[in-house]
Amino acid sequence: MASSWVPDMDPASDFSLANIPFGIISTTADPAPHAAVAIGSFVLDLKVLSANVDLSQIFPGIDGLAEAFSQPTLNAFAQMGRAVHRRVRSALQDLLSKKTAHPAVLRDNAALRSQALLPQSAVRMHLPMAIGDYTDFYAGYHHAYAVGVMFRGPENALQPNYLHLPVGYHGRASSVVVSGTPIRRPVGQILPDPAAEPKRPVTAPSRKLDIELELGCFIARGNHMGDAIPVGDAEEHIFGYVLLNDWSARDVQTWEYVPLGPFNGKNFATTISPWVVLADALEPFRTRGIENATELQGYLKEPREERVFDVRLEVDLTTAEGTTTTIGRTSSRHLIWSFPQMIAHHTLGGCPLRPGDLLGSGTISGPGGVDERGSLLEMTENGKKEVQLAGMDARTFLKDGDTITLRGFCGEEGARVGFGECRGKIYSAVQR
Amino acid sequence: MASSWVPDMDPASDFSLANIPFGIISTTADPAPHAAVAIGSFVLDLKVLSANVDLSQIFPGIDGLAEAFSQPTLNAFAQMGRAVHRRVRSALQDLLSKKTAHPAVLRDNAALRSQALLPQSAVRMHLPMAIGDYTDFYAGYHHAYAVGVMFRGPENALQPNYLHLPVGYHGRASSVVVSGTPIRRPVGQILPDPAAEPKRPVTAPSRKLDIELELGCFIARGNHMGDAIPVGDAEEHIFGYVLLNDWSARDVQTWEYVPLGPFNGKNFATTISPWVVLADALEPFRTRGIENATELQGYLKEPREERVFDVRLEVDLTTAEGTTTTIGRTSSRHLIWSFPQMIAHHTLGGCPLRPGDLLGSGTISGPGGVDERGSLLEMTENGKKEVQLAGMDARTFLKDGDTITLRGFCGEEGARVGFGECRGKIYSAVQR
Numbered sequence: 036m037a038s039s040w041v042p043d044m045d046p047a048s049d050f051s052l053a054n055i056p057f058g059i060i061s062t063t064a065d066p067a068p069h070a071a072v073a074i075g076s077f078v079l080d081l082k083v084l085s086a087n088v089d090l091s092q093i094f095p096g097i098d099g100l101a102e103a104f105s106q107p108t109l110n111a112f113a114q115m116g117r118a119v120h121r122r123v124r125s126a127l128q129d130l131l132s133k134k135t136a137h138p139a140v141l142r143d144n145a146a147l148r149s150q151a152l153l154p155q156s157a158v159r160m161h162l163p164m165a166i167g168d169y170t171d172f173y174a175g176y177h178h179a180y181a182v183g184v185m186f187r188g189p190e191n192a193l194q195p196n197y198l199h200l201p202v203g204y205h206g207r208a209s210s211v212v213v214s215g216t217p218i219r220r221p222v223g224q225i226l227p228d229p230a231a232e233p234k235r236p237v238t239a240p241s242r243k244l245d246i247e248l249e250l251g252c253f254i255a256r257g258n259h260m261g262d263a264i265p266v267g268d269a270e271e272h273i274f275g276y277v278l279l280n281d282w283s284a285r286d287v288q289t290w291e292y293v294p295l296g297p298f299n300g301k302n303f304a305t306t307i308s309p310w311v312v313l314a315d316a317l318e319p320f321r322t323r324g325i326e327n328a329t330e331l332q333g334y335l336k337e338p339r340e341e342r343v344f345d346v347r348l349e350v351d352l353t354t355a356e357g358t359t360t361t362i363g364r365t366s367s368r369h370l371i372w373s374f375p376q377m378i379a380h381h382t383l384g385g386c387p388l389r390p391g392d393l394l395g396s397g398t399i400s401g402p403g404g405v406d407e408r409g410s411l412l413e414m415t416e417n418g419k420k421e422v423q424l425a426g427m428d429a430r431t432f433l434k435d436g437d438t439i440t441l442r443g444f445c446g447e448e449g450a451r452v453g454f455g456e457c458r459g460k461i462y463s464a465v466q467r
Numbered sequence: 468m469a470s471s472w473v474p475d476m477d478p479a480s481d482f483s484l485a486n487i488p489f490g491i492i493s494t495t496a497d498p499a500p501h502a503a504v505a506i507g508s509f510v511l512d513l514k515v516l517s518a519n520v521d522l523s524q525i526f527p528g529i530d531g532l533a534e535a536f537s538q539p540t541l542n543a544f545a546q547m548g549r550a551v552h553r554r555v556r557s558a559l560q561d562l563l564s565k566k567t568a569h570p571a572v573l574r575d576n577a578a579l580r581s582q583a584l585l586p587q588s589a590v591r592m593h594l595p596m597a598i599g600d601y602t603d604f605y606a607g608y609h610h611a612y613a614v615g616v617m618f619r620g621p622e623n624a625l626q627p628n629y630l631h632l633p634v635g636y637h638g639r640a641s642s643v644v645v646s647g648t649p650i651r652r653p654v655g656q657i658l659p660d661p662a663a664e665p666k667r668p669v670t671a672p673s674r675k676l677d678i679e680l681e682l683g684c685f686i687a688r689g690n691h692m693g694d695a696i697p698v699g700d701a702e703e704h705i706f707g708y709v710l711l712n713d714w715s716a717r718d719v720q721t722w723e724y725v726p727l728g729p730f731n732g733k734n735f736a737t738t739i740s741p742w743v744v745l746a747d748a749l750e751p752f753r754t755r756g757i758e759n760a761t762e763l764q765g766y767l768k769e770p771r772e773e774r775v776f777d778v779r780l781e782v783d784l785t786t787a788e789g790t791t792t793t794i795g796r797t798s799s800r801h802l803i804w805s806f807p808q809m810i811a812h813h814t815l816g817g818c819p820l821r822p823g824d825l826l827g828s829g830t831i832s833g834p835g836g837v838d839e840r841g842s843l844l845e846m847t848e849n850g851k852k853e854v855q856l857a858g859m860d861a862r863t864f865l866k867d868g869d870t871i872t873l874r875g876f877c878g879e880e881g882a883r884v885g886f887g888e889c890r891g892k893i894y895s896a897v898q899r
Contacts, residue, residue: 202726208599209821260651260736334670383670
């Protein structure tokens with residue numbers, strides 16, 4: 036991999052020249068949200084670049100980029116399709132590399148650099164996409180199995196449909212927020228004593244506030260209602276990936292979810308990381324997913340074996356006192372369904388996907404001990420055991436003042452393809 | 468009620484002067500979708516009106532209406548709030564009544580009438596709102612009870628949570644379409660023999676394509692994330708109502724829905740009627756809902772007793788041969804939860820609602836015989852019995868070529884407040 040002329044490139048940075056993730060920023064000079072890419076500890080402001088450079092020279096044959104980069108979301112750019120994303124990323128990699136073919140454009144243009152290349156600390160990040168619909172799947176095999184064992188025992192851990200189709204549900208698009216947005220502990224209807232008859236629910240702040248470590252996938256191009264996206268074509272419909280924390284109030288969820296699924300236990304907040312790692316940037320990190328011995332329906336049969344990505348994932352819990360403990364380490368290879376399979380299933384009946392739609396993988400846990408789990412539900416066996424934290428502290432579920440930070444990256448030092456942070460701090464509930 | 472100068476006012480029309488529902492039309496003269504109201508068999512084009520009339524004279528003190536009426540959705544108008552909707556509807560009622568205070572504006576202005584007052588048959592209807600999120604509740608008590616008896620017997624017909632909270636799930640906003648849009652029979656994963664082990668699903672067109680007769684509610688103003696909407700304030704957040712047919716593939720739903728709820732069994736299509744009947748137009752038709760003897764949580768206690776509306780509802784099935792049978796007749800009074808209760812519950816944990824969000828009531832059935840049911844699932848006891856149609860025909864579930872038309876209205880002849888049609892025709896599946 037070539038190296039970049041951008042200053043202070045840290046080999047441990049998620050945003051090496053091999054990455055070039057897209058996001059939406061606002062700046063002191065231009066408070067209207069617009070597009071940028073991350074490189075090292077800087078961002079390249081694509082709106083400023085568009086205003087000062089002849090884009091047809093850097094991105095020959097691609098129309099409409101300047102307008103797309105001025106939008107408050109990446110939807111217009113996403114909709115241009117994967118071939119365009121590939122060429123734009125490649126051209127930006129060239130522009131930012133030491134041996135760029137266009138040194139005069141940016142590398143040797145101090146005036147433009149001072150406007151367009153800004154420290155990440157100087158910009159504000161926004162939600163990268165306007166999300167039409169958000170769907171959350173349940174493709175983390177070890178998570179589904181562990182939760183199933185907890186509630187139904189090892190014989191019936193997986194529901195009969197689990198290995199036949201990617202189980203998922205419709206989430207709440209309006210509650211998806213960008214990393215850093217404060218998370219208010221939800222009030223909900225809760226059953227303090229589930230065994231008592233008659234049932235006596237109370238309305239109270241959730242006592243079982245949890246996280247879900249997931250990978251999120253943004254749709255680039257959609258499909259018309261009534262059409263399906265074949266599994267072999269699904270890659271062309273993917274824009275890129277983010278980290279996703281599907282905050283969950285387990286006590287609310289337990290009481291409400293039969294028979295129609297999770298509702299208030301989920302719809303108070305879902306946090307995503309701000310930089311969309313393009314699908315092409317993850318291509319070198321493909322690996323086999325979990326093998327599914329079930330004879331799959333034809334529409335779910337993937338042409339390739341390396342169906343998922345090996346993104347190393349970490350969950351940090353930082354207490355109000357400022358002590359940080361990494362409570363979980365796993366990988367996105369622990370998925371039994373790939374995103375192309377999820378897309379093929381989602382559209383099988385003709386459901387229209389639109390640019391900017393978000394798919395969650397479901398909670399990702401490893402097969403090992405409690406330190407490989409993507410939820411406190413699993414780490415603590417639904418509150419029965421404590422997770423030990425640095426400083427002699429411990430948790431079953433989240434306390435007010437806790438901050439959860441998800442991190443994820445692929446690749447070696449100096450050429451990492453990472454996601455940055457997906458972070459949220461818990462604020463105390465408002466009593467209703 | 469005053470009478471209107473608009474020609475050919477049929478006393479049986481849903482769109483009397485007491486109604487004035489809002490919709491989005493396009494016309495030969497102006498193919499860009501924009502706002503209108505329905506009156507008798509005509510529409511009043513509000514964009515044409517805005518372009519030709521000093522709106523400050525008709526709607527004094529309300530800014531931004533001309534711009535709102537030029538938009539391709541009613542979201543901007545909805546967001547103006549209920550007080551504005553009330554004044555605008557009232558002013559339009561005056562403008563369209565024989566004794567209007569402004570006869571010169573429209574009644575006696577033949578030139579403007581010829582441009583602005585168009586036969587409904589001459590305009591095309593569009594989806595009235597940009598729907599951010601669609602939530603479907605389950606508040607039809609007799610439906611929930613009947614379906615529960617079918618699957619779990621009379622002792623366990625209602626789940627333990629049913630009488631404590633308005634059960635609901637997140638639906639698929641991208642699949643909501645306006646009346647008249649063709650409905651493609653979905654292909655899905657189905658279990659032909661649910662009792663056989665091991666499970667052997669197939670991928671096939673749904674053999675149990677069903678309807679769900681519902682009332683839909685559009686949100687006017689939303690809430691900030693983290694805030695709740697108290698039940699007593701919820702009315703101010705409601706824009707208006709439509710008929711809603713939540714098409715359902717029962718065989719797909721049965722196999723997929725455990726544990727996360729309905730997904731592909733629902734997300735292929737939901738049809739709504741095109742005219743939004745404003746909340747104020749339904750006010751005179753309030754009635755008590757079904758009494759709930761459960762001690763409710765404080766946030767669900769409604770200040771008033773007349774919590775729901777008595778909209779008379781009908782379901783017509785028209786065969787490919789053109790024979791129509793009314794297969795169901797019921798009323799929206801058969802809801803155990805009101806829309807304000809649904810809104811209070813939806814936002815209890817801080818979930819943000821946005822202008823244009825759509826809430827479905829859940830299937831509405833009456834307490835009587837099969838002819839009061841809002842779904843074929845109930846009418847046929849899940850396919851065990853046939854619904855008899857005119858012409859010696861019969862159905863368990865829908866056949867290709869069938870058209871379902873929902874209708875609904877309140878009030879007496881000459882002053883009806885109705886919804887028009889919510890119609891969809893079934894086209895054969897595309898084999899995957």
